[in-house]
Amino acid sequence: MNFLAYQPNPDYNKSAMNIDTPYYLIDERKLLKNLEIIRYIRESSGAKSLLALKCFSAWSVFPLMRKYMDGTTSSSYYETRLGYEKFGKETHSYCVAFSKSEISSASRISDKLIFNSVSQLKQFYPLAKGKEIGLRVNPGVSYSYFDLADPARKFSRLGVIDKREMQKVLPLISGIMFHFNCENCDFENLSANLDYISCNYADVLDSLEWVSLGGGIYFSRSGYPVDKLCRRLKEFSRRFKVQVYLEPGESSITQSCELVTKVLDIVRNRINIAIVDASAEAHMLDLLIYRLNAKINDSGKGKYKYMVAGRSCLAGDVFGTYNFRHPLKSGSIIRFSDAAGYTMVKKNWFNGLQMPSIAVKRLNGRIDLERKFTYKDFVGSLS
Numbered sequence: 001m002n003f004l005a006y007q008p009n010p011d012y013n014k015s016a017m018n019i020d021t022p023y024y025l026i027d028e029r030k031l032l033k034n035l036e037i038i039r040y041i042r043e044s045s046g047a048k049s050l051l052a053l054k055c056f057s058a059w060s061v062f063p064l065m066r067k068y069m070d071g072t073t074s075s076s077y078y079e080t081r082l083g084y085e086k087f088g089k090e091t092h093s094y095c096v097a098f099s100k101s102e103i104s105s106a107s108r109i110s111d112k113l114i115f116n117s118v119s120q121l122k123q124f125y126p127l128a129k130g131k132e133i134g135l136r137v138n139p140g141v142s143y144s145y146f147d148l149a150d151p152a153r154k155f156s157r158l159g160v161i162d163k164r165e166m167q168k169v170l171p172l173i174s175g176i177m178f179h180f181n182c183e184n185c186d187f188e189n190l191s192a193n194l195d196y197i198s199c200n201y202a203d204v205l206d207s208l209e210w211v212s213l214g215g216g217i218y219f220s221r222s223g224y225p226v227d228k229l230c231r232r233l234k235e236f237s238r239r240f241k242v243q244v245y246l247e248p249g250e251s252s253i254t255q256s257c258e259l260v261t262k263v264l265d266i267v268r269n270r271i272n273i274a275i276v277d278a279s280a281e282a283h284m285l286d287l288l289i290y291r292l293n294a295k296i297n298d299s300g301k302g303k304y305k306y307m308v309a310g311r312s313c314l315a316g317d318v319f320g321t322y323n324f325r326h327p328l329k330s331g332s333i334i335r336f337s338d339a340a341g342y343t344m345v346k347k348n349w350f351n352g353l354q355m356p357s358i359a360v361k362r363l364n365g366r367i368d369l370e371r372k373f374t375y376k377d378f379v380g381s382l383s
């Protein structure tokens with residue numbers, strides 16, 4: 001079977017069954033919905049959007065994303081290089097702490113280098129000269145449902161806090177980055193925090209050319225007041241005469257991917273437990289980190305209840321408990337939705353389980369199997 005240019009029949013469900021499970025299926029038409037919002041924000045507010053690679057790095061859909069976004073931002077040298085090689089356009093490079101050996105390489109391929117601290121800025125400024133330099137600032141206000149992901153949590157190391165320290169290095173930088181949101185769908189909260197930032201950093205902002213407002217603004221969530229956001233961004237940009245950047249990760253790709261799995265066995269321990277050919281621990285790790293259940297499309301609608309669990313030997317490797325319309329049996333297909341953000345980038349070889357393949361449903365409906373992982377990849381991940 002030729003996996004590279006797999007031509008399915010027009011029936012999506014049937015054709016997808018011809019690819020061996022488990023696999024991630026990225027759907028370009030679903031992706032496009034988010035990308036069109038991004039383009040709309042760009043057109044009506046002037047804010048540029050850079051894909052945050054730490055959330056999503058599946059480069060086989062970059063050719064589509066590139067048409068709607070302005071480039072990438074990264075949290076390490078490897079991500080910077082991936083953005084430069086596979087996405088192109090504008091390449092921003094940030095890291096919580098760069099090492100000296102990375103800085104020259106990152107500097108060669110980046111349009112902007114953003115430092116996390118004044119000490120890193122001072123140390124590496126001579127090596128990064130000629131590039132546009134930025135500083136990450138912790139504004140002290142944030143929005144996050146989880147403390148684990150709160151950029152302004154107690155003792156946060158993310159960004160400069162001391163304003164006087166920052167003012168002393170202002171001549172060295174042309175912009176700053178505030179990343180202070182995580183899945184923030186509350187526009188009023190964002191607006192209030194922008195007021196706070198505008199007021200508290202007015203003098204600094206006046207002397208800059210660009211400001212990145214980071215990621216975590218959930219503008220692609222249904223019902224989000226996108227026009228209000230655009231007006232707010234435009235106002236901010238005009239007031240301080242800065243180019244505004246957004247760094248959407250989750251918002252760029254939300255709801256655009258499924259993890260397609262197959263039931264291998266059904267066991268019973270007071271309840272029915274369906275074991276699938278994937279693993280939450282290895283293939284949707286954030287579920288366990290944030291103690292969430294995976295979403296599945298037909299959950300809650302039927303009378304057949306199963307706990308769906310992964311096949312790693314971790315006792316708590318559970319995707320969730322769902323009500324199915326039909327009894328499950330060995331061979332039943334289960335599709336976990338929303339498997340793009342912070343999912344594929346975190347997959348790992350725990351237990352040596354078969355790594356899900358990566359398939360893409362193109363805009364024209366064709367399904368391409370882009371990558372299949374083998375024993376060789378497992379061996380190659382260690383030595």
Ligand SMILES: *Cc1c(COP(=O)(O)O)cnc(C)c1O
Pocket residue numbers: 052054055073094179181182183214215216217247248249250251
């Ligand atoms: C994580 C992160 C992003 C992307 O955040 P999302 O919540 O996925 O939109 C953008 N910028 C920085 C600096 C980040 O750390």
